[in-house]
Amino acid sequence: MANRKVLVFNNEKCTGCRSCVVGCSLYHDGECGKVVSRVAVVRNERFGESFVVGCDGCTDAPCAAVCPTGACAMDVTAGIAKINADKCIGCKECAMVCPFGAINMHYKTGKAFKCDLCEGREQGPVCADWCPSGAITYQNVDVAFKIKRREKLTEKLQAAKIGEEV
Amino acid sequence: MYGWAGQRLRVNLSNGEITKEPLSYEYRRKWVGGRGFNSEVIYNEMPPTMDPYDPEARVCFGVGPMSGSAAPSTGRVTVSAKSPLTGGHGDANMGGHWGAEVKYAGYDQIIIQGRAKKPVYLWIDDDKVEIRDASHLWGKYPREADQMIKEELGDEDIHIMLIGPAGENMVRYACCFNDVWRAAGRTGTGGVIGSKNLKGIATRGSGTVKIADPKKMMDVCDGLRQKMKTDVMKEGLYQYGSLVLINVANRDGWFPWKNFQEGAHPLADNMSGETHAATVLKHREGCFACPICCGRFTQIKEGKFAGEEFGGPEYEHAVPTGPRCGILEDANDIWHNARLTNDYGMDGIECGGTIAAAMEWYEKGLITTKETGGLELEWGNEEVVETLIRMIAKREGFGDILADGADRAADRLGLGDKGHYYSITTRGMTLPGDDPRGLGFGYGLSFAVGTRGGCDHLRSLCCLELSGALYPGLNTKLLGDERANRPVTTVGKPYMVYYEENQKTTTDCLNVCCFTTHWSYAVQTEDQVDYLNATTGLNFTEEEFQEVGERVYNLERAYWNRHMSGVREDTVPERFLTEPMPQGVDYQTNVGATFPLNDMLKKYYRYRDWDPKTGFPSAKKLKALGLENVAKDLEPLRAKYVSEAEKKKKKWYC
């Protein structure tokens, strides 16, 4: 588990550009659009706020737990729940139960579709690869939190003007 | 259909008629989209005699085959109309995400004509199109109307084009926006929209852009995005926004100080991108599919304007109601003034330029407090400037005169040629914040001939003469001369402007952002041909790509010619031709420079194949571009333009 790589979403850095959205849709579906993307961006343009919403890679995934047919199931090797479209009956239970709203129903098939970490793509997930600001990164989960701790500490130390290196 | 949606939406607000017109292959191949579609409609549907505010006037919103796709920066929209400011061809371009949404809703273009009896807004929900009451929205800032419409329609994730109060009041340089803050700034399209009693267009699109060769498209787009990761211009723009140019402008003497009396100032760094990022930057913003993300969101933290926040500003938005009016000591004044022009909904460049012209009239004694209603138009007086911005937006008192733009104001005040000298315009449109004695001789040439009113950096955006130096070999590759990569030289500039104008025009037809192809040159013409072909399944060559731009550009030029605007109007404000650049800072690089327009203009006409006697495109060139009808239109006008009667008319605007 220590070596598991996940998508890490940092909303402080999100510019709202939707490069992730359009890249995901092209890579998976061969067409470009928000409705066929497995990652979404939410914006409050009035206030200059933007947020990226994607699959957080739950280890005890509710989407897999509620699926009545086993279409949505944990892929232990990949470290993420995946949906087998052949088994999916389009009941929407997974989409409704996801705490983040990261699952959607496909306009062509009516079946659920979700992030699969761009399985098979050499450079890793498109969204993390294309994100211009580092709001989405694809990292080893332990390393991600080590980095986060140092970033937060550095901020605090700089604010208190104590030392330069941690 | 690949790339395009394949249809345009036409809405007649006089009779409520809503039609969807299919766009043939021939039409799409010839005009491509965005600015191309728009210019074709303006040329063919708006006779030169029509007033810009006539109920039958058209305002067009064009997106292109690339809009909403995964190519870099595909959210842009071209907004076109006959300009209330110049009387000629007008258009503006805005970023944001509305352009992608229009494409997803299933349209390549929206044409608005007619006039509603009372305020309305349009609601486009895929193929369902509704005209809805907007009386409760009239008078609201775009940020307020955006919130109200989203609540009313029950969807916070839609995208909306909106005008502000200035557009409703038909200020001649009012503008429109989408996503609240992304402005289609120039030429006054906001007033045309307002004249139709249209507050905005709300849009929701659930479609997609179909890609002919998805694998190829993925390869091309991925390659360009990888390149962008280490692109030096991207890095500067992402970190500091277009305000990254402030310190460069100051060093190279194109920083607009006091109506372009000078080109540099010791305090310029007060408003630089670096200072902005350290003091008032709340958020970095990106338009649809953009790898650069140069957008800013500003929050003023101190002083009397503390708490104000807004999207932006860009370099060009901040300087006109700032240093151009002599305001530079307290940057919060500058941010506040930019917030005002956004909330009222007008072109910051034209607004600040008009106020600065008035300030110079006041300085030179051409007007007094009698004309200004008691206001003392002294350089750097923030209270006066911000009062004038409000008065202009509301068309009150002296503001009503300034709301017509500097040249019409000069005429309304009876100032004659002396007044026009300080208006700093070509064809009635004012210069952006780029003094051609510094940036640059290519920019300056394109100011003289630009087809949306001269004083416009975005017709060529020939940054080959500035950021081009960051891409060694690029000027050699395109122009055959690396020496062209400096702004204060005439070397290679006529060809540079010709090439860049064509390139920029086609870029506006695809409707991708020119910051990926000018400023940054990470995306070059051959890359655009690659992603265009991968998306549409067609076989454009680089030559055809450039030719589309040449075609649209000549069409726009011919529209001006039909308004009797040609070689005599191809000039830049006299200040730049005759006043040597003074010294503003000791590291300034262009002290003493004047702008040598005439050294380059004749050569440029040869590239364009425009008749040097009239400045009209030759019939041969028009026919080669498939513009036979345009050649016919211009035929009887060539002799008229050079007649004695016509020569007597001094044309500051049409």
Next chain:
Amino acid sequence: MAVMTKAEAKKFMEMDDRMIDILDFLRDKGVFNEQIHRKILLSGYFRLVEYLEKEKIITGKQAKDAQENGFDDLIGALQ
């Protein structure tokens, strides 16, 4: 291949902006027709060098130098 005299070359070297003059000159000399003139003018200097190399007006080495160093080298190769 020599398509211009030393005097003609000197004139071109002294010009600030050379593309249209050299293209018109080469077209009038019969090096290419109107269609090619137009194609090169639209696409840029690198296309001119490509064409001249393809038609063996300049050698591969001369083309490489011309692509790297611009008109100064190209004019030298055409004298």
